[in-house]
Amino acid sequence: MGDESIIRKVVVPNRQGLHARPANLFVKVALQYQSQVEITRDGLKVSGKSILDVMTLAAEQGTELTIIVTGPDAETAANALVDVVNRFVEEDDEENGA
Amino acid sequence: MKFADFISVKAIKPELESKDKEAVIRELAASLVASGDIMEDSAESIIKAILKREELGSTGIGRGIAVPHTKHPSVEKLVGTVGVSTDGVDFNSLDGESVHLFFLLVSPPDRPGDHLRALENISRQLRDDMFCKFLKQSKSVDDIKTLLDEADNNQFGS
Numbered sequence: 531m532g533d534e535s536i537i538r539k540v541v542v543p544n545r546q547g548l549h550a551r552p553a554n555l556f557v558k559v560a561l562q563y564q565s566q567v568e569i570t571r572d573g574l575k576v577s578g579k580s581i582l583d584v585m586t587l588a589a590e591q592g593t594e595l596t597i598i599v600t601g602p603d604a605e606t607a608a609n610a611l612v613d614v615v616n617r618f619v620e621e622d623d624e625e626n627g628a
Numbered sequence: 629m630k631f632a633d634f635i636s637v638k639a640i641k642p643e644l645e646s647k648d649k650e651a652v653i654r655e656l657a658a659s660l661v662a663s664g665d666i667m668e669d670s671a672e673s674i675i676k677a678i679l680k681r682e683e684l685g686s687t688g689i690g691r692g693i694a695v696p697h698t699k700h701p702s703v704e705k706l707v708g709t710v711g712v713s714t715d716g717v718d719f720n721s722l723d724g725e726s727v728h729l730f731f732l733l734v735s736p737p738d739r740p741g742d743h744l745r746a747l748e749n750i751s752r753q754l755r756d757d758m759f760c761k762f763l764k765q766s767k768s769v770d771d772i773k774t775l776l777d778e779a780d781n782n783q784f785g786s
Contacts, residue, residue, distance in 0.1 A: 545740060546740045546743075547740050547741070549740070550747060551685055554685060554689070554722065581689045581690065581751075582690075582693075582751040582754055582755045583751075583755070585747045585748060585750075585751035586751050586755070587748070588744040588747065590740065590741050590744055591740070
């Protein structure tokens with residue numbers, strides 16, 4: 531009750547986009563928080579706590595996503611989730627193109 | 629993107645025989661060789677790359693579903709196949725459950741968008757419980773093909 535939503539816009543930074551592994555990482559982090567996590571992309575709204583949902587975003591490099599976090603730990607969760615998205619670049623490097 | 633755009637019907641494997649993770653990846657890759665979608669002399673390299681990708685984190689994403697995949701320079705377009713295991717295979721899934729439904733994808737390294745759109749299609753359809761249930765019960769290539777066609781024609785939810 532009365533929890534305000536924290537809304538953050540992020541642009542998918544990495545060349546490979548939001549593929550399975552970053553999607554999984556995002557969900558893993560989202561699940562660490564009590565708050566409800568949603569992501570929107572061009573009017574499509576999905577749960578940030580379901581990997582099947584996150585993969586339906588098909589977010590390529592440069593796609594703008596809006597992360598909406600609602601709940602008691604929304605601020606911390608939103609910060610952590612923005613960090614996760616920005617970390618995708620290094621994740622791709624580790625992959626060595628495989 | 630639709631299933632028809634990337635699933636090779638000739639490579640569909642109902643009733644997978646393999647009982648472990650590496651074997652099931654090999655069985656699906658062999659099926660893509662047999663259908664002519666990947667070249668025989670690239671198969672081992674593709675299998676190794678898929679296994680290496682699995683080491684970074686299982687593509688068993690829960691609900692009995694796995695999407696083993698890799699990028700590989702030997703393919704010119706995204707190719708994929710579907711396999712169904714009646715007994716289920718231990719795939720180190722994120723939720724610990726055994727995997728019954730496999731979507732194996734091999735994509736060209738320079739086409740990340742296609743890979744994302746294939747994942748989008750697979751995950752959107754698999755969110756539908758009826759689709760998952762029917763796929764799990766499929767016993768023949770025809771059953772699976774019909775189901776994929778129905779999904780392509782938006783006969784399932786979401």
